[in-house]
Structures are given as C-alpha cells and as structure tokens.
Amino acid sequence: MPSNKKEGIIFGLFMCFGMVFIMTTYNTALHGFADFNIGSALIQFVITFVVAFVVESLVEPKARKLALSFPYNKSKQINIILAIAFCMVPSMVLIMSIYGIILKSTLIGIEGSYFMEYLKTIGLNIIVALPAQLLIVGPISRWLLVNFVKPSTTQKPELKVI
Numbered sequence: 001m002p003s004n005k006k007e008g009i010i011f012g013l014f015m016c017f018g019m020v021f022i023m024t025t026y027n028t029a030l031h032g033f034a035d036f037n038i039g040s041a042l043i044q045f046v047i048t049f050v051v052a053f054v055v056e057s058l059v060e061p062k063a064r065k066l067a068l069s070f071p072y073n074k075s076k077q078i079n080i081i082l083a084i085a086f087c088m089v090p091s092m093v094l095i096m097s098i099y100g101i102i103l104k105s106t107l108i109g110i111e112g113s114y115f116m117e118y119l120k121t122i123g124l125n126i127i128v129a130l131p132a133q134l135l136i137v138g139p140i141s142r143w144l145l146v147n148f149v150k151p152s153t154t155q156k157p158e159l160k161v162i
Helices: 005-031 038-069 077-107 114-149
Strands: none
Touching (some): 005 077, 005 114, 038 077, 077 114
16 A cells, blocks of 8 residues: 555556556457557547546545545455445546546447436446456555565665775
C-alpha cells in the first residue's frame, strides 16, 4: 500500500494502466475486432488512460474514506485492501461506463435507449472489473510498488574504496 503522495500517484498509475488495458481489451472483444487497428487503439488507450486516471484521482479519496468508515478488523491489511476495492471498483465502473457509452456512440453508434445501454454496460463491466482488480491488477500493482518504488528498509552494505 502507498505510504505517501508520490507512492500514491505511482500506485494509481499502475492501477489505471492495468485496469484500462484489461477493460479496453475486454470491451473491444465484446464489440468485435472487425474495425480494429493499432493506431486508433493506441490513441483510444491513451485518452482512456488519462480520463481514468483523472476519475481515479477524484474517486479514490472518497472510496478510501468510505471503506475505512465501515466496521471491520482493520488490523489486517487484506481487509483494508478488500474494503477499498469494493468501494472503488463500483464507483469507477459507474463513471467509466458513461465514458464508454460516449465512446461507443461516437465510434459505432448506439441503437435504442442510452439508459438501457448504460445499465447493460455497467453489468458487463462490473463482472470483469472487480475480479480483474482483486485477482490481477491490484496484486501486480502492489508487487510493483513494493519491489520497484518503495525504498528498501534493509540497509545496503557500503562499498569501501581502497
């Protein structure tokens, strides 16, 4: 878990990258690869990543505050991680599904009611986003944070110059 602002930003970048990658791949597969090309996929990924990072930056503090307000055993870090994930993922799905509807209507169009399409999109996204967060992106992001960002707590031996 991040312990300062810098680590929080880096952790958020890891999480956003992983979730945007998985959800973009999933949603592209749902709508078919017929019109897929690398150039537009990269542009769409970058724009979606920026939008998701901004949304995550706004949602995360509120989700964390809500998660920490629930009565549960906070002495175990896994409980805190799960509580935050269960507050964060549904919030992100609700907001990013709006973005997805806008993107879909721009790229391929929407038949019928936007509201019904939004509800369908929420359902389709939550079933992938929550397991992806809990089982793939969250653990990998925490591992990357601990192994590559956080300074080691053990002291490295000093090199003696002769």
